[in-house]
Amino acid sequence: MKSYGELRELARAWRVLGETPGARAALVTILRTSGSTFRRVGAAMLVRADGSVVNPLAGGCPQREIVERSLMVMSEGRIAYVAYNAEQGLDLLMEAGCGGELEVAIEPIHGELPAFLGDLDAMLASNDAFRIVTSFPAPDARSPATRSLMRVEGGDGEGVTRDKAMSEPWEGGFRLFETFDAPVSLIVAGASHEARELAYLASRMGWRGVVVDTSVERLEHMNLDAPGWHAVEVRPERLAHTLRVHASTAVVSMTHNLELDIAYLRAGQACSAFYLGTLGSQQRARTIAHAVPSPTLHVPAGLDIGSNTSREIALSVVAEIMAARHARDGRALSRSGGPIH
Structure with missing residues (x-):
């Protein structure tokens, strides 16, 4: 295929x-x-x-x-x-x-x-x-x-x-x-270096997407250069009115602001996004999980591959989104015991 x-x-x-x-x-x-x-x-x-x-x-x-x-x-x-x-x-x-x-x-x-x-x-x-x-x-x-x-x-x-x-x-x-199937459409909330790395890697996968933020200045300073991607200033409550969010959309929020992360994730949940993810500690994860009760929520986002740098974190998150898209659990192929395609 x-x-x-x-x-x-x-x-x-x-x-x-x-x-x-x-x-x-x-x-x-x-x-x-x-x-x-x-x-x-x-x-x-x-x-x-x-x-x-x-x-x-x-x-x-x-x-x-x-x-x-x-x-x-x-x-x-x-x-x-x-x-x-x-x-x-x-x-x-x-x-x-x-x-x-x-x-x-x-x-x-x-x-x-x-x-x-x-x-x-x-x-x-x-x-x-x-x-x-x-x-x-x-x-x-x-x-x-x-x-x-x-x-x-x-x-x-x-x-x-x-x-x-x-x-x-x-x-x-x-x-x-x-x-x-409809291609993955990825919305990344929060203009940051991490968001830029995530957008670039996702574009290499053939995914189209957008980085959103509440600040035009932050979006311009990020200097997004991922092919097929663009940056948009939009608050969480306007997300569904500004962008097309549907069941082939993944939403990853990395604003480093707890309230904003929760708000963007709730906006994605309301539009039936198939994946919701955000970064953070286990304590922060419990707070977000309580505020956004959803089976599609992944917090902390990403697979456990020992990620440390922004690029490694992006790899971890993209891999988890892909696993969710194909209804896989992300385990090592050597331990799967079944067909890999």
């Missing part, structure tokens, strides 16, 4: 190719997996003519061999399906430390930009859940894969879609269905 960040990177690289005369590339998409593989159905990698890649599939797949196959597909100009299983390519999977099996589609990319990219940009800029349907042609066809995109109604509700991908045989090729 592709993440929002990967979708944006792929779209950006595809657009650059379309604006470069004579440029060629191939898009590699995982269609089927079985057993232990590093990535799952829907994960994709773009391979350029010079062998460089965007969004490497990494770890559990024979990437070097796939890149070589992709160069062949660019020359031949038609889609190829390659399986790595017990009958073929198993040694490559074992070298990669992967005991599973997978099948990929490798499609040539060249020529004019598809209209799909414009639709994707518009959807990524929204807060809506959406579905991408990709129809891959039969291996002997020279026709390109086609993609369509549609909104998923009610997809910003908790657990309405849950990110997922599946493929099925279709007219000699495959049809891939990818459903993306």
Whole structure:
């Protein structure tokens, strides 16, 4: 499954190719997996003519061999399906430390930009859940894969879609269905160095968001430079009137003011934010928990990874938000005893 960040990177690289005369590339998409593989159905990698890649599939797949196959597909100009299983390519999977099996589609990319990219940009800029349907042609066809995109109604509700991908045989090729839940929207209250680090790391995850504060001066002094983020002066009681807060929103308050933290968290609670978090000692945590009784409240916010610096705290908080988003408890994978995807 592709993440929002990967979708944006792929779209950006595809657009650059379309604006470069004579440029060629191939898009590699995982269609089927079985057993232990590093990535799952829907994960994709773009391979350029010079062998460089965007969004490497990494770890559990024979990437070097796939890149070589992709160069062949660019020359031949038609889609190829390659399986790595017990009958073929198993040694490559074992070298990669992967005991599973997978099948990929490798499609040539060249020529004019598809209209799909414009639709994707518009959807990524929204807060809506959406579905991408990709129809891959039969291996002997020279026709390109086609993609369509549609909104998923009610997809910003908790657990309405849950990110997922599946493929099925279709007219000699495959049809891939990818459903993306509404993206995480993060509101960080309190203009501070900690908030700036949190915003920057969240933006790297592909999350959009906003830093709010009751002071324009503090917001300007913070010098927020996280891509896709902005700063807004808004008091807690005006939060829902100024910003779109919904069930895909996480609210983290770090104003270092007890009353303000409680007020911002209550505003998020009233709007059904899926995650509420704030920093502080255990004593402060008890006071806040009493004032904001909610199962989505995390105080002190973050996973216990020994965080000390502002950047480490941001990592801890982002990890906990991600765990909450996927209904995981954040335990070590070595102790999970179950599937990791």
